[in-house]
Amino acid sequence: MAGNVRPRGTEAFEQVTPDRIRNVVLIGHAAAGKTTLVEALLAGTGAVSRAGRTEDGTTVCDHEDIEHKLGRSVSLAVASVAVEGVTGAVKVNFVDTPGHADFVGEVRAGLRAADAALFVVSAVDGVDGITRMLWEECASVGMPRAVVVTHLDQQRGDFDEALAICQRVFGEGVQPLYLPLLGDDEMPAGLIGLLSQKIFDSSSGTRVEREADPQHIELIETLRQSLIEGIIQESEDDTLLDRWLGGEEVGFDTLVEDLEKAVARGSFHPVLPVDALTGLGVPELVEVILRGFPSPLEHPLPTVTTPDGSPREAVECDPAAPLVAEVVKTTTDSFVGRVSVVRIFSGTLAQDMTVHVSGHFAQFAGSDRGHPDHDVDERVGAVSTILGGSLAPVTRGVAGDIVAVARLSRAETGDTLSAPSAPALMEPWVMPEPLLPTAVTARTSADEDKLSQGLGRLVAEDPTVRVEVNPDTRQMVVWSMGEAHLEVLLDRLRSKYNTEVDTQSVKVALRETFAKAASGHGRHVKQSGGHGQFAVADVEVEPLPEGSGFEFVDKVVGGAVPRQFIASVEKGVRAQMERGVGAGYPMVDLRVTLVGGKAHSVDSSDAAFQMAGSLALKEAAAAAGVALLEPIDDVRVVVDDEYVGTVMSDMSTRRGRVTGTTSVGNGRSEVAGEVPAIELTRYAIDLRSLAHGTGAFTREYVKHALMPQHQVEKVLAAAAG
Template sequence: MPIFSTENLRTVALVGHGGSGKTTLAEGILAKAGMIITCGSVERGTTVCDSDPLEKAVQHSLRAACTHFEADNENGQEVRVHMIDTPGYPDFVGQALGALDAVKTAAIVVDATAGIQLMTRRMMDWAKERNLNRMIIVNKIDAEHLDLPRLVEELREAFGQEVMPINLPANNGARVIDCFSKDEGEADFMSVPEVHRAFIEQVVEVDDAAMEKYLEEGEADPSTLHAPLTQALREGHIIPICFVSGKTGAGVDDLINVMVRHLPNPSEANAPLFTDENGNDVELKSDPELPLVAHVFKVVNDPYVGKVGVFRIHQGTLRRDDQLFVNDNKKPIKVSHPMILQGKETTEVRELVPGDIGVIAKVDELVFDSVIHASHEHDNIKMKPLSFPKPMFGLAISPARRGDEGRLSDILHKLLSEDPTLELEHDTTLNETVLRGLSAQHLRSVLERMAAQFKLEVNTRTPRIPYRETIAQGAEGHARHKKQTGGAGQFGEVYLRIEPRERGAGFEFVDEVKGGAIPYNFIPAVEKGVRDALDTGYVAGYPIHDVRVVVYDGKSHPVDSKEVAFVSAGRKAMLDALSKAKPTILEPIVDVEIVAPDSAMGDITGDLASRRGQVTGTANMAGGMMIISGTVPLSELDGYAARLNAITQGAGSYSMELAGYAPVPMQRQVELASNYHRKDEDE
């Protein structure tokens, strides 16, 4: 396996909406580059990228898949492109988002027959947020009844005038004309000379010398514009459109040329977004001689191989048998067999340099977002957090077979180490374990994997809604805990006041006790009692949020005061204050985005209104589809997937993210409170 220098590496993620043809396009690229003999088929389950049995069954990607290919650049040098195929449906966006931190270019694939879709917009925004070069690949140009001129207009309207074709389809989509290097040819639409001139002018705008030369001579040699082009890509000043057909292969050669000749190498692209423990930016360089820093963007728990970590090298060189560190762990790990991936197949390599994507196995310390490094100076650095959607769809789960509780816990924690859009909660009151994900389909795939890969069956049911409580006004609280049992007694007295904080501000505990009225060593016990009261709620047993608690006075006894007394006094004083602070129940409110035929808009908006929802916006899409945005209480979405399916005859889908919390209607608060028995005294 040849070793490539950083200058001859490129990293690209194929992202975009489900069904846009990313996996088929990846097959076409790999075949054209000679990495596979013939293209596999998604329908037959024979593609390089969709190698998981569940992916073959559902016929779409569930996980990010790493591949690579080699091709010559304009100087005849061989360039390796690490290419990641990502899932396109919102249910599995965690895998697509994670892949963004492994690449320097996000290639947003757009279905020419469907146009701009939900994940087209989202991935463009997320790629911009991560400072990535962006390009758009219009796929399926072989399809009939296309309106490509209109699609180009829509792309420019949606994402800015920086969006410009770098090539154009010709012969009814049978081939593609390069409009950057050439200014002649007959395209299916638009003028090749005009597109060439517009693209060149957009590129030279970022470079004063190139602009001056262009204005003087009236033309520019494209072969001299690599530096301005990479700068324009890096700054988002240009977003090239490439036209292809992953199915027929039209334009695939041209797409490969764009990737190897025009995309920035790791040292030319924007720096990775690392920060230290204080949130300050950390500068890393794509220098193979500096201490190694690599970032884990994907983890897989294989029942046979163990834990597998896929990473991108940002600085330094990783060599076979290196001793490295994971996060702030002081115990080193040994990298015995560094490898690169081609789908599920691995090839061992001697070393990996900045820009390489590699994999190591049997390292239990690795989780998603881990940082692998060679120097302790990097113990506390991390990648700037991604804006993952909050997992809101939940299922209460329990093992189907008694005695499997331990296995269930182990497997769940393995799955959580892989997927940043999964969360696990345990309600001690109800003894309920809740697995939360992005949608019913997301959790269904997790449960199917548990059964198929880990041989564990579980029972599921709808969990209770994660309500919260808060207070509407400030109040004072006081309690004295005194207990005499014949021997040593218990004594503690606490005065405190509470006040509401802004929604989402959290809990704040302040010690304003003067003169040792409560000895300082008992203040943590008071805080524990306060937290106990907050955790168990006041109105209906839900955790209380966004409260500031100030302990300002109290009394102690030189003999009888002890920690347990001040825990109890703190709890009772808190309950006393809560009783006067107008406590109320809050319910989670979610933002929903519904994609559906425009003919169903009236039924959908009416249904949302019946669920106490509000429509906040609409946007038209190609093909008679539209996006309906709104807010709705989470409790009202039980059974919504089935209802939407019925309204749209299976053509609709939706995603949701937590928007915040709001007070529940009074009638609902009374219902929730009626089932709660508060322990006002120690029981």
């Protein structure tokens, strides 16, 4: 395969059809060079000048300001280009995704929007755990993949080592199509084509094609045999392998045709060296995209139902079919308002048409995370092709395309757009659970008014965010994917929604109970002219087994406490239990027995006996001592086998109890345990360090259990001081 593409103007976007679309997502760890590669691809096709800028100076792969502050991409970005290939004009939608583990939700959205993936691997840093897991995820659904090796111009850049790592980590079907041709300074100066056996020399500044040099022949022949064998093994012609093994020469055109089919099926994964700064390898990569990657017509389509879950006809990648599309990203523009990036799976989406917006996140995720169900008809604004930081208006988007739609005020990321006459609901992609909690408070009263609205917009934009008000601690808690994700969220609140917040440590919902049985005497007597207040209540309190709740027993004899005030004592006890008696946490699992008391014919009242009941409970607690119950979570950690021991040891240091380990395949295991929730506040951050980014975990509340006394003393001291 040899690069021979010519750029087309944006007018080609108006005539695009599903067979002339390629949707490609770029995946790789942070600093692998994905964004720079997209800019090089656009520059190589003539869509933009170098440095990723359009003729008017707009940055094509522009993300948000926060990305420039952090020095990394933090959100999905789309850049489209029309290219004249061998068989005609093709629109390529490049979906650039973040490489940081905190933003894997954006990567999953990119996988849903795309039909093929480019895995970008640094020749310096190799493959990280997140990239490997995403490769396995793509493999599980048969998504076509190719590998681009970058950073070959850096001193430690080693293509051979990077190739060996990819073949070891990614498995079968990973083979190089080209090798870098090194110049006198040991920097890439061209490419060596293994199939064509040609040299593509760019050392003079102009790409020159020539026959292979004698010193390259042996290397070409060695790797070419392995490449041809890999292609033939994937050929649909069952006789080809036997013929080749029998010594028959296989024609170049046959090899290329079989290669393209194998790539499109997701069973063969070509590796290409690319120098994004000089454009070396870009034409070859573009041709792999045009000829090897499938169109939307060849990619499996998601299953849809009606919004109420009833069966519905299958989706067809046909512009004439009923509309079914999905919002893969939501953002807010200061001039346009809300902008939705939409992948169209079926039908046609045109400006000013009315669409049905359907969002039922809780139906699939098990919790709404702040996304209430909604079904509403809305009229779309402008439809545009996306050039990263700019939008090019078009009259419509067709099945298979990715476009931007303005002014869908109710649409959230993950929502389904469909024809109002045939409403549809598509199961959203798998959203990772946010596991890093942070309490936030508005900085000023003015911010207080804007906080709920700002957080609501963040939730609509990013399904990996969850916002909740803890009913026990009354803290507003933002759940994020990690520190970098949290930093981005707070910056968006500040810069986009003009809301300043302060962060606090998250309080864990503890419970209080009695350490042992005790008695309490509550006496409430006041006399200050007129009717006074008089009530005495004597109680016995004993702790109950976990989960028993609260029992109130009346054992008053002789009318010491009049019948009408028995309920008043219970009411006072319950109120004090809600407030707690030690650290201010609710009390649970108690039996309180009213055994006696005194009343006054004039001064006793409901309020007085409520106070007496409260005081009696507090005195009993002082005598018995307060025990604290802490929530225990069932924790499931999936890590590479080499980190199992580390995770188990760390779980023990968190006062956890390991309950088992299970192999889950692909060199990974699940470690299960029960861990106090108070020890898990920053576990999302700590696990990433422990397992070098390869770990993932889930947590679920199991029970409350007694907290060790030394921990109780710390909590009580903090509450007192």
